[in-house]
Amino acid sequence: MTGLAFHFLQDPAGFSLSESLLDLPAQALYLEVLVAGLLNTLKVAVPALVFCTLLGGLIGLGRVQKTGPWKACCDVYVGALRNIPLLLQLLALYFGLTRYLPIASEAWSLGDALYLSKSGLALPVWQGGGWQLPVRGRFSVEGGLTLSPEYLTLLLGLSLYTAAFVAEVVRAGVQSVPVGQVQAGLALGLSPAQNRRLIVLPLALRLVVPPLGNQYLGLLKNASLGVAIGYPELVSVSNTAMNQSGRVVECVLMVMLMYAALSGLTAVLMNALNRRVNYTGLTA
Amino acid sequence: MSLKFKPLSWVLWALLLYLGVWVLDWALWSAQFRPNPVACAQLQGQGACWGVIAEKWKILLFGRFPVEEVWRPALVAVAWTATLYLSLAGRLRPAALLALWLGVLAGTVPLMGVAPMALWGGLPLTLFISVLGMGLAFPLGVLLALGRRHGPVWLRILCASYIEVARALPLVSILFLAAFVLPLVLPFKALASSQDLLPRVILTIACFSAAYQAEVIRGGLQTVGTGQAQAALSLGLRPWQVQLHVVLPQAIRASLPGLGNSFITLFKDCSLVAVVSLFELTGSLGLALGGDVQWRPYYLEASLFVAGVYWVYCYGISRALR
Numbered sequence: 001m002t003g004l005a006f007h008f009l010q011d012p013a014g015f016s017l018s019e020s021l022l023d024l025p026a027q028a029l030y031l032e033v034l035v036a037g038l039l040n041t042l043k044v045a046v047p048a049l050v051f052c053t054l055l056g057g058l059i060g061l062g063r064v065q066k067t068g069p070w071k072a073c074c075d076v077y078v079g080a081l082r083n084i085p086l087l088l089q090l091l092a093l094y095f096g097l098t099r100y101l102p103i104a105s106e107a108w109s110l111g112d113a114l115y116l117s118k119s120g121l122a123l124p125v126w127q128g129g130g131w132q133l134p135v136r137g138r139f140s141v142e143g144g145l146t147l148s149p150e151y152l153t154l155l156l157g158l159s160l161y162t163a164a165f166v167a168e169v170v171r172a173g174v175q176s177v178p179v180g181q182v183q184a185g186l187a188l189g190l191s192p193a194q195n196r197r198l199i200v201l202p203l204a205l206r207l208v209v210p211p212l213g214n215q216y217l218g219l220l221k222n223a224s225l226g227v228a229i230g231y232p233e234l235v236s237v238s239n240t241a242m243n244q245s246g247r248v249v250e251c252v253l254m255v256m257l258m259y260a261a262l263s264g265l266t267a268v269l270m271n272a273l274n275r276r277v278n279y280t281g282l283t284a
Numbered sequence: 285m286s287l288k289f290k291p292l293s294w295v296l297w298a299l300l301l302y303l304g305v306w307v308l309d310w311a312l313w314s315a316q317f318r319p320n321p322v323a324c325a326q327l328q329g330q331g332a333c334w335g336v337i338a339e340k341w342k343i344l345l346f347g348r349f350p351v352e353e354v355w356r357p358a359l360v361a362v363a364w365t366a367t368l369y370l371s372l373a374g375r376l377r378p379a380a381l382l383a384l385w386l387g388v389l390a391g392t393v394p395l396m397g398v399a400p401m402a403l404w405g406g407l408p409l410t411l412f413i414s415v416l417g418m419g420l421a422f423p424l425g426v427l428l429a430l431g432r433r434h435g436p437v438w439l440r441i442l443c444a445s446y447i448e449v450a451r452a453l454p455l456v457s458i459l460f461l462a463a464f465v466l467p468l469v470l471p472f473k474a475l476a477s478s479q480d481l482l483p484r485v486i487l488t489i490a491c492f493s494a495a496y497q498a499e500v501i502r503g504g505l506q507t508v509g510t511g512q513a514q515a516a517l518s519l520g521l522r523p524w525q526v527q528l529h530v531v532l533p534q535a536i537r538a539s540l541p542g543l544g545n546s547f548i549t550l551f552k553d554c555s556l557v558a559v560v561s562l563f564e565l566t567g568s569l570g571l572a573l574g575g576d577v578q579w580r581p582y583y584l585e586a587s588l589f590v591a592g593v594y595w596v597y598c599y600g601i602s603r604a605l606r
Contacts, residue, residue: 068290068293068296069293069296069297069299069300070296072300073300079599080595082598083548083552083594083595083598083599083602084552084591084594084595084598085552085553085554085555085556085566085594086552086555087555087556087558087566088555088565088566088569088587088590088591088594089591091566091569091570091587092583092584092587092588092591095583095584095587096584099581099583099584100329221453221454221455222454223454224454224455224456224457225456225556227456227559228456228558228559235454235456235457235460238457239457239460242465248461248465248468248469249469252457252461252465255453255457256449256452256453259452259453259454260452263452
């Protein structure tokens with residue numbers, strides 16, 4: 001080992017990514033492919049964060065109920081998904097998507113705007129002041145924006161898996177609200193809906209936000225499992241870059257730097273949110 | 285359950301019932317249980333082909349272990365599972381447990397030793413990695429937590445930065461480093477051959493999990509009142525005795541739920557060693573079906589089987605710890 005040398009980042013990488021948000025040239029530099037990998041991680045993680053929060057919130061509220069079919073579904077969901085490794089879920093999901101979906105020329109369509117097939121999900125895209133719809137061709141669905149099956153698998157898998165953990169966080173938060181608070185709200189003449197919005201929600205959020213941040217950080221790190229199904233996210237790109245350039249330590253440092261930036265950003269945002277939900281209001 | 289008439293609730297129950305019948309039909313009534321690929325192909329996906337498990341269970345559960353010797357890893361898996369359960373149920377004294385584990389380890393070596401380590405796989409491998417990983421990670425986590433809380437300034441900074449860096453990185457990237465890169469950069473070759481992949485991976489997972497457990501234990505340490513340590517000091521105990529006999533037992537008891545969660549996470553994280561080509565449960569799924577055109581269409585059934593094994597262990601661990 002002869003010291004760190006980051007010059008190689010300006011060298012042509014000699015490999016390309018199967019999908020990228022950037023328009024990478026054939027002779028892309030190492031730095032460019034690494035940044036493209038980071039963007040791919042974000043491209044899957046950010047929507048997954050939104051989905052897992054919505055779904056997790058819904059399921060968490062379902063688990064708080066005393067009885068009923070919705071609670072039964074939520075209990076089974078959380079009990080099943082939390083106890084099976086994410087990697088196994090991703091592999092099964094990827095197999096399912098690539099086996100049971102129709103081939104591109106027979107893609108399932110929804111109102112001639114969405115097409116779902118083995119080659120992925122084609123969406124309309126906003127271009128030049130109008131929506132450009134994808135069209136079913138002879139061998140593939142053309143035009144529009146295509147999300148690859150690898151991307152869909154990772155997005156779906158991460159969202160569903162993390163939602164089970166978010167649900168537990170939400171459940172703990174709601175159950176932590178003292179019964180007296182709810183009773184006091186009802187006694188003051190609030191309707192059950194008002195009670196939920198004005199009493200239970202603000203109190204529960206204080207307990208929910210910090211562990212929710214941990215789940216978000218976990219999701220960001222779990223996005224690295226894309227490497228197992230061939231989605232070119234940051235870790236997968238850096239592995240290839242390591243093999244190609246032999247610059248092991250530098251590549252690891254780059255990955256650490258980028259993950260530290262991502263985690264730091266998430267932590268800052270969650271802390272800001274935490275301060276917002278922890279307002280004290282009127283005090284005696 | 286209230287018998288009040290709730291239309292939405294009844295519609296949902298009816299839907300669930302329909303779904304349940306459909307699943308039962310797929311999984312039981314229309315399913316094919318014999319390892320007969322022709323009969324399975326005739327189902328056309330209308331029923332499950334559990335024959336894939338009848339055909340492949342030896343690979344799914346025990347990886348590449350020589351087929352005529354699978355009773356050995358099977359025996360090992362049973363012994364480890366039983367001992368694990370005894371440890372978690374908390375009925376035995378620590379000394380008895382230690383003796384039991386040493387006995388099981390001593391029995392495991394000759395049983396598994398007939399095949400080279402590279403051929404170990406499936407359930408025994410998952411158990412080895414998770415239990416040995418936990419066994420190494422826990423003391424390391426205690427040391428890290430103590431170092432971060434009570435050490436001199438340089439040690440505090442060292443422990444804190446180790447914990448934060450390990451927690452910021454995904455396990456997959458660390459495993460890649462340990463499996464493929466470490467052998468290239470290590471100055472000494474003792475830990476560098478591919479024969480030693482398994483010990484290296486166990487060590488890596490232990491170091492990774494230790495960072496998370498250190499935070500759990502730090503939380504436990506904070507629950508122990510300062511008066512406890514002061515009282516022990518005033519009784520004339522040395523600082524290390526205070527930690528060992530007074531503070532740590534209380535702190536560890538307080539952090540047991542968190543440690544249990546860490547162990548379940550560790551158990552599931554073992555599946556990630558599949559990306560560095562060790563064939564534990566998840567890896568052996570690809571091993572069993574990856575190159576087999578005849579049985580590959582029944583990947584879903586096989587993954588449900590493997591998922592079931594994971595579920596039994598993870599759910600069992602969480603129940604045993606309650």
